[in-house]
Amino acid sequence: MSSNKGKGILYQDDDDEPIQLPDQADEDLIKEYNLSLIGKILNPKKQNVERLIVAMLEQWGMSEKISACDLGNGRFLFNFDNEEDLNSVFDQSPFHNYCMYVLVRWEPIIDENYPSLCLCTEQNLQAIGDRMGQLDKIDTTDEKIKVAMDSFKPLKFTRKLQTRNKEDISIKLFYEKLFKHCSTCGLMTHEAQDCLAKPTHVLTLVAPRENVFDRVR
Structure with missing residues (x-):
């Protein structure tokens, strides 16, 4: 992660619009995980x-x-x-x-509760990295990307993706070697006890939706 001073890095991720994935399910990956x-x-x-x-x-x-x-x-x-x-x-x-x-x-299905391994292609990882900052490295084997990010912007731990078939899914982001940061707003400039942002808690009742892991064996 780096500051945005001096290098003229263009950060595109100023909104929460879904990241468009250019690749469809990869046939080789489907075969690999069959x-x-x-x-x-x-x-x-x-x-x-x-x-x-x-x-x-x-x-x-x-x-x-x-x-x-x-x-x-x-x-x-x-x-x-x-x-x-x-x-x-x-x-x-x-x-x-x-x-x-x-x-x-494992099945090649697209679902928020299910690991869509067949979508982990180089082009899709590149699309995610390009939206987060300046992409430096892609590792399709371990599903990792290395990105230079603006250290004065909040970290995002979830992102919405949209496949070429217009299916929406969510992913969780994990940052390696991440130390102290604010768990309320995501900034690295302070910790939660010093945060001025007030978390909002909204109670929403949603009917449970069956997912693939409900099929207990």
Whole structure:
């Protein structure tokens, strides 16, 4: 992150309009994740994703056969080499490790509650980075971007995206090595106890919407 003095960097992200994604679902990524299970913990106060992944691989006896990763927001991925191993795990449902968790087969669907891995293309990551600041580096493998940002503007931790098919989704942004900042307004110039902005709390009653993780097995 850098100050906007001296370098003439153009920052475009002055509004909350959805970021338009230029790429559709990538066929190669769909094929890559075709043998994957997506999981979600149900009790985040008692469950740790990294420890859960290690424990499950040992419990299934597949530490050398399955690759796994933490997707953030309590979600994780198990990637298999063959259909037989995937089904042998999936047939052990329902799943728990002291607390219950959900496993579903990955599908190329677009949904806010579901990791749209097939949209993680270089062009889409570039579109996100260009809206946030001056894009420096793209890592499609780990789904990371390196961006020079205006350090006097609030950090944004969620962003709206819109696919080429006009489907709206939200993503959460995680900043590596982020230290103290204001959790109320997002500025790095002070902390929450010194913030002059008053948070607004609006109670909205919304009927629950079923998502893919509601299909407990």
